[in-house]
Amino acid sequence: KNQVEQSPQSLIILEGKNCTLQCNYTVSPFSNLRWYKQDTGRGPVSLTIMTFSENTKSNGRYTATLDADTKQSSLHITASQLSDSASYICVVSASDSNYQLIWGAGTKLIIKP
Amino acid sequence: GAGVSQSPSNKVTEKGKDVELRCDPISGHTALYWYRQSLGQGLEFLIYFQGNSAPDKSGLPSDRFSAERTGGSVSTLTIQRTQQEDSAVYLCASSLASSGGAKTQYFGPGTRLLVL
Secondary structure: OOOEEEEOOEEEEEOOOOEEEEEEEOOOOOOEEEEEEEOOOOOOEEEEEEEOOOOEEEEOOEEEEEEOOOOEEEEEEOOOOHHHOEEEEEEEEOOOOOOOEEEOOOEEEEEEO | OOOOEEEOOEEEEOOOOOEEEEEEOOOOOOEEEEEEEOOOOOOEEEEEEEOOOOOEOOOOOOOOEEEEEOOOOOEEEEEOOOOHHHOEEEEEEEEOOOOOOOOOOEEOOOEEEEEO
């Protein structure tokens, strides 16, 4: 069964600290993996997208990694800011089709001053 | 520029009533998606429209759910005879044509539906 599991479910860190969120997937065949940020009461916003051949991609203070062999991805946030408080969702696609996506439940990140 | 808009932002209805949720995609985006997000859960795909092609309705949970897209732009998701388990956030997204590789989806703010 195609699944995307994220950990931790929630995380609280102090402003300025770094953190890493994890994503494990069992989706096959694999096409690409995306990380989204979803602020409370808003729709998800795309942060990164990685294909099979890419093992790291950065977007400002966000760096995503992908290990297609172990089927794991991580999202590292550097020098966290209060505005980073949100849910971070890992999404895996089994094809180039945009709608055959398997969504993780997300990690809820809270940044405290 | 204008993003994806949805209306209403919140909807409270009584069990058994019908509701209509509206989505205005980004101009020029030919692909439109509806998702449902229950509290603490991942997004659940409902339906996908691409241009003039027949929509993919494989995610609709029951025949009480239907959606249409008029003129290749605005879309309406209709839930008939609502049930309490329909309570969720309904998200709409749009993207450029999906064929030829994955395209970034842009999401609206969602409609929060509460069925009493």
